Amino acid sequence: MHTAPISLYDRIETGMHNDIMRAALGAATGRFATQRLASLATLPDADAVRDRARAMRRRTIAQLDRYLIELSDQVEAAGGVVHWAPDAAAAQRIITGIAQANQVRTIIKSKSMVTEEIHLNAALEAAGLQVIETDLGEYIAQLAQEPPSHIIAPVLHKTRQEIGRLFQQKLGVDYVDDPAALAAIARRVLRQAFLSADMGISGVNFAVASTGTLTLVTNEGNGRMCTSLPRIHVAVMGIERIVPTPDDLALVLQILARSATGQKLSVYTSLLTGPRRAADPDGPEQLHLVLVDNGRSSILQSDLAEILTCIRCGACLNVCPVYRSIGGHAYGSTYPGPVGSVLTPLLAGMDEFGELAHASSLCGACREVCPVRIDLPGLLLKLRHDTVQAGHPPLWLRLGLQAYALAVTHPWLYRLGGKLASAGTRLLAREGWIRRLPGPLSAWTGQRDFPAFAPRSFQESWARRRQSPTPGQE
Numbered sequence: 001m002h003t004a005p006i007s008l009y010d011r012i013e014t015g016m017h018n019d020i021m022r023a024a025l026g027a028a029t030g031r032f033a034t035q036r037l038a039s040l041a042t043l044p045d046a047d048a049v050r051d052r053a054r055a056m057r058r059r060t061i062a063q064l065d066r067y068l069i070e071l072s073d074q075v076e077a078a079g080g081v082v083h084w085a086p087d088a089a090a091a092q093r094i095i096t097g098i099a100q101a102n103q104v105r106t107i108i109k110s111k112s113m114v115t116e117e118i119h120l121n122a123a124l125e126a127a128g129l130q131v132i133e134t135d136l137g138e139y140i141a142q143l144a145q146e147p148p149s150h151i152i153a154p155v156l157h158k159t160r161q162e163i164g165r166l167f168q169q170k171l172g173v174d175y176v177d178d179p180a181a182l183a184a185i186a187r188r189v190l191r192q193a194f195l196s197a198d199m200g201i202s203g204v205n206f207a208v209a210s211t212g213t214l215t216l217v218t219n220e221g222n223g224r225m226c227t228s229l230p231r232i233h234v235a236v237m238g239i240e241r242i243v244p245t246p247d248d249l250a251l252v253l254q255i256l257a258r259s260a261t262g263q264k265l266s267v268y269t270s271l272l273t274g275p276r277r278a279a280d281p282d283g284p285e286q287l288h289l290v291l292v293d294n295g296r297s298s299i300l301q302s303d304l305a306e307i308l309t310c311i312r313c314g315a316c317l318n319v320c321p322v323y324r325s326i327g328g329h330a331y332g333s334t335y336p337g338p339v340g341s342v343l344t345p346l347l348a349g350m351d352e353f354g355e356l357a358h359a360s361s362l363c364g365a366c367r368e369v370c371p372v373r374i375d376l377p378g379l380l381l382k383l384r385h386d387t388v389q390a391g392h393p394p395l396w397l398r399l400g401l402q403a404y405a406l407a408v409t410h411p412w413l414y415r416l417g418g419k420l421a422s423a424g425t426r427l428l429a430r431e432g433w434i435r436r437l438p439g440p441l442s443a444w445t446g447q448r449d450f451p452a453f454a455p456r457s458f459q460e461s462w463a464r465r466r467q468s469p470t471p472g473q474e
Helices: 007-017 019-040 045-062 063-075 086-100 111-116 120-126 134-142 160-171 179-196 222-228 246-260 298-299 307-311 315-320 321-326 337-346 352-358 363-371 376-389 395-408 411-428 441-447 458-468
Strands: 079-083 106-109 130-133 199-202 206-208 213-218 232-238 268-270 286-292
Touching: 007 019, 007 337, 019 232, 019 246, 019 315, 019 321, 045 063, 045 246, 045 307, 063 079, 063 213, 079 086, 086 120, 086 199, 086 232, 086 286, 106 222, 111 120, 111 232, 130 134, 130 458, 134 179, 160 246, 160 411, 199 222, 199 315, 206 246, 206 286, 213 222, 213 246, 222 232, 222 268, 222 352, 232 337, 268 352, 298 337, 315 337, 315 363, 337 352, 337 363, 337 376, 352 376, 395 411, 395 441
Parallel strands: 079 286, 106 130, 106 199, 199 232, 232 286
Antiparallel strands: 206 213, 213 268
């Protein structure tokens, strides 16, 4: 998992003051959200399809051990090799070992979030291997030396003008900001890499347990070239990305692209079963499937296992007011947005990422758009509870909550606190509003004014009203 060297609040501050990024995010996520609604409207009985997909994903996760064994057997029966990686370090060693054993020098990669999660590129480069991202968004992020900021659109935070300047600086080409011209530049640069690479690495959107088939869902042809042109194909997959049968795959594909980009089906949906056979005109000589756990088994045993049913469509990011305000890099990890606020603390540790559970307004928009109806607000609340139980909140917050709990269980103390708060805030206020609060409370007034407490509590006002005669009556 990516770990940022600065605090969550500093990253949030940076994101909220990046007007160019916020404008780019707002336009793109708004377009995705609109297209999602239009595309779902073309799916007969979309709600029933979502319900079936949710049931299938829950059933699969509940029997994950069985389906993983079945998948492994089928992949090996088709001529592939299966590797089990309990953690990121093991996955790095396995993939580096495959490359070194086969005298690989150049590696091309299709888009893969799990390889970002395990920092695969850095490990391969440290072993002296050249690694080239070929997804256009990932290639731009690699040139900019930035992590992706969105699950399906890695450089959603960048404008075409920024990309044009980046290409000018890194590739030595004339400045252009036309998207088609920028794509053509990247295509020319990457063409030689496709033809000369010794190994291709891809992610896996879904693996079909009953057939050993690996599914890649992309909108660019690079995924097919990464998996068919090099002599070695290494597919890297989180252990939860599995469906039992081809029919289950067809079910989930109906909602994946619609939820992600508003398409009925992505441009390229590739089904790969085993390496090249003797009669095949092309394809890899070797197929390796690396199954990455990296904390997923622990999640499976917890009351937060529902997060493993996620199909990585990114719809929750597109509607999240927090993500749209602060951007993906503010989360400091591979997985941003509501799904990342749940998944990252579970995969990378509560000590470092527990605060992400609070990076949500709990408005429920993410739950409404999730194609498999994950209760993300409910999971975030459970995580918040866990962070409190583990003593992760700062001392001032723990003491404040203890003081509040004491006050609300002692009415006289609560009333006294209310009077003191009313008097104190009215002393600090100007025209009824406080521009700056002291200490940790300044985080509130750093973004908005705070209203002074009313002179009288609601109970006092209500009692006074009941004692006063109704106008017009004796």
